[in-house]
Amino acid sequence: MNSMETPVLIVGGGPTGLALAADLSAKGVRSVLVETRTEPTAHPRATLLGSRSMEYYRRLGLDDEIVRNSLPREHGYRIVFATRLSGKLLHAHASPSPNEYMAAHREMRTDVPESGWTPYYKVQIGQHALEPIIKRWVLRQGSTDVRYGTEFVSFEQDEQGVSSVIRDLASGRETQVRSRFLVACDGGRSAIKATLGIPYTGRGAMRRNVSYLFRSKAFLEYATAAGWANLYFIFRPGAFGVFTNINGGEIWNYQNYVLDGEAEGSERDPAEQIRDAMGADFPFEILQVMHWSHHQSVADRFRAGNVFLAGDAAHLFCPTGGIGMNTGIADAFDLGWKLTAVLRGWGGPHLLDSYEWERRFVAIRNTIAAAANADRIDAMMKVTPQGLEEETPQGDELRTQFGRRLRQTSRQFNTAGLHLGYRYGDSFIVAADGTAEPPDDPRIVSQSSWPGCRAPHVWLEPGKSTLDLYDGSAYVLVRLPGAPDSAAFGAAADKRGIPFTPADVDERARALYEKALVLVRPDGTVCWRGDAVPEDVDAVWDTVAGFRAPA
Ligand SMILES: Cc1cc2nc3c(=O)[nH]c(=O)nc-3n(C[C@H](O)[C@H](O)[C@H](O)COP(=O)(O)OP(=O)(O)OC[C@H]3O[C@@H](n4cnc5c(N)ncnc54)[C@H](O)[C@@H]3O)c2cc1C
Known part of the structure; x- marks a missing residue:
């Protein structure tokens, strides 16, 4: 061998x-x-x-x-809920388009929701x-x-x-x-x-799904109730699932939610399900079928x-x-x-x-x-009323009422805090400073230099973020204007062979960086902060470079 x-x-x-x-x-x-x-x-x-x-x-x-x-990128980020794609629209959730975000970033504006984070x-x-x-x-x-x-x-x-x-x-x-x-x-x-x-460990396997990947150039022509969207949820008693826009016009995925009590393998014909969710007989070619389950494990x-x-x-x-x-x-x-x-x-x-x-x-x-988001969707499936497609004033009223309830699911689309807000505050390689932990909200990012948090993003000049200081190769000591002499940090790092770079930033970073000195580890996480260089700098390195055993 x-x-x-x-x-x-x-x-x-x-x-x-x-x-x-x-x-x-x-x-x-x-x-x-x-x-x-x-x-x-x-x-x-x-x-x-x-x-x-x-x-x-x-x-x-x-x-x-x-x-x-x-x-x-020119389309707004749009998520719709409909009885069928050519049926009745129940609810739509829209955010600015990626192009609008990019323009805000180029101009260092933070007025577009989430663009400051x-x-x-x-x-x-x-x-x-x-x-x-x-x-x-x-x-x-x-x-x-x-x-x-x-x-x-x-x-x-x-x-x-x-x-x-x-x-x-x-x-x-x-x-x-x-x-x-x-x-x-x-x-x-x-x-x-x-x-x-x-x-x-955890809840294990949860709801089953079948994903149908298909090609259809005619999809948007037939999706008259929904129009362009990133995700299309289908909500109708007995028929639930979500279409995902894969490449903006030709490739789509339909994830059909398998309902409680449906036996494995008893799902209907894939083509029939896709046509039913569209509400029309439209041309498409199925490329792949995958069976999979939700999990919390x-x-x-x-x-x-x-x-x-x-x-x-x-x-x-x-x-x-x-x-x-x-x-x-x-x-x-x-x-x-x-x-x-x-x-x-x-x-x-x-x-x-x-x-x-x-x-x-x-x-x-x-x-x-993520499982809580899935539970909210499942809960809405269970209360989806009959009559959502009726062409009557009662049908209109039912759609308005149910559409309002569907707003509860919007948590799963506002997840900036979930993606950016995790922190390692309890980690034994983070030097805690005893200050209060910023809120951990899945929807909102509370940018902070609290030890254990992702070092905050602040535009320093057009196209240059504080995040660009952390390229992964070294610990970076961020120095705010007026920071004390911090050469001791570098000297102690050099002795140990720890890669280290000091980086001076301007006043723009002060509000979010909070302290005169903020030490950021190679993955971009704050691991120590202070207004003065500690007397025992070696003790900081012992902690953040893993020389100290967990208590
Ligand atoms: C149909 C489907 C839809 C999904 N949709 C979503 C979604 O919408 N959102 C979401 O967040 N997640 C979704 N997921 C989950 C997501 O795909 C996974 O979280 C992601 O792929 C995990 O990446 P990974 O690299 O850890 O594992 P994987 O992507 O599974 O990669 C593991 C790789 O290891 C290889 N491998 C395994 N054993 C060996 C071996 N012995 N030797 C060599 N190679 C091996 C496999 O071939 C595979 O390529 C979906 C999953 C499926 C199946």
């Missing part, structure tokens, strides 16, 4: 594995990524790339390419379009040995690392891989997680020795709120700098334990919020 060595072996080339390969590549860390598929996923699956994920990809210079490949709004792009962009970028960097058509077979670990066997599916040839770390980004059916005997452990779980291998979601894939991407960007720190010798002995400590609680927070 051939053999090879690598610092990090990544299993899975979905959004999580590719994000980790990208982050490690950006830091110049070599890795091997194995993926059984020979091509990126054909099904778009998750279609919402949240603003935090976009901020991470902004670091790699990929944001423009992602936006160019997303849904057309992040350089991005919601970017609608399917995994089929996102994965190739990230994969191409990773290949260009040359640090990752990307092996599609390769199956991860087995592993054994010892204190120094992990010995794995991978198999090239075309030739059947097996290779032994010795790595310092193994990261399981192998999805919800993770064989690595199963081998480790780590269970998921989080693995009990994210680490076992030198093996880590990330993405769906670590947590399974309801898609309501579009947070599942984004939580996996954020796992990758949390783990990437920690693996790098340990491989380069400046990370402390407890740094890697902080991965589970930080990310598991975020996974619990996020899966619960």
Whole structure:
């Protein structure tokens, strides 16, 4: 058997594995990524790339390419509820178009809702379009040995690392891989997680769904009640689901909600269901059918020795709120700098334990919020009245009343706080300062330099955000005007080989950064702040670089 060595072996080339390969590549860390598929996923699956994920990809210079490949940007971000697409409109939820957000950002305006919180709004792009962009970028960097058509077979670990066997599916040839770390980004059916005997905890599998991916150039012509939208919910007694606009005119997905009591496999003919939801016989071609379930499940452990779980291998979601894939991407960007720190010798002995400590609680927070969104939809399904399509004054009144109730579901579309507001305030590698925690509201982002929060976004000049100071390569000490001499921070970091950069910012950052000195770690999280340099700077580094054991 051939053999090879690598610092990090990544299993899975979905959004999580590719994000980790990208982050490690950006830091110049070599890795091997194995993926059984020979091509990126054909099904778009998750279609919402949240603003935090976009901020991470902004670091790699990929944001423009992602936006160019997303849904057309001139349309407002629109979500409609209708009895059928050619039937009766019940409720519509609209936000400004991505172009309006981008104009506000160019002009450094914060008057468009949510534009003060992040350089991005919601970017609608399917995994089929996102994965190739990230994969191409990773290949260009040359640090990752990307092996599609390769199956991860087995592993054994010892204190120094992990010995794995991978198999090239075309030739059947097996290779032994010795790595310092193994990261399981192998999805919800993770064989690595199963081998480790780590269970998921939570509500488990919830509502079943069937997704029909189809092609239709005539879709918008027939969707007369709805017009252009990003998402189209169908609400009618006995018929519930959601259409997703995949590429702005030709490819669509219909996710049909399987109702309680419907037996597995008893679903109606796919074409009949799509026609029924449209309310018209229109031309389309079904490309793919996928059966899947909503979940609220989080693995009990994210680490076992030198093996880590990330993405769906670590947590399974309801898609309501579009947070599942984004939580996996954020796992990758949390783990990437920690693996790098340990491989380069400046990370402390407890740094890697902080991965589970930080990310598991975020996974619990996020899966619960997504499940609550799904519960709201399910509750509305149960009270959807008969008569919504009647052409009578009573029918009009019923639609108005029910449309009002459907507004309750808008929480799942206002999720900026969910995407940007998670924090690691209780983490043992964050130096708490005893001040009050900012509110954690799924809809609203309370930007703050409170230790554990994402360092705030503030425009410093057109096109340049404070976020651009944090490129992932170093800890950054943000210095407000009038900050005291902070050379001691750099001197202590140098002695330990910790990558460190001071960055002076102007008054614009003061309101949100609050303190004269704010230390931001490589993933963009505030890990210490103060108005004066502490007497024992080494104690700060002991904490934030993982030299101090959790209490
Ligand atoms: C039909 C469908 C619709 C969805 N819709 C949404 C949505 O609207 N919103 C949302 O947030 N989420 C949605 N999801 C979930 C979303 O797709 C996942 O959260 C996301 O793909 C997780 O990314 P990942 O990289 O962790 O795992 P995955 O994307 O599952 O990637 C894991 C990869 O590992 C590979 N792999 C597994 N075992 C091995 C092995 N032994 N050797 C080599 N490779 C291996 C697999 O081939 C796969 O490519 C949907 C999922 C499905 C199935």
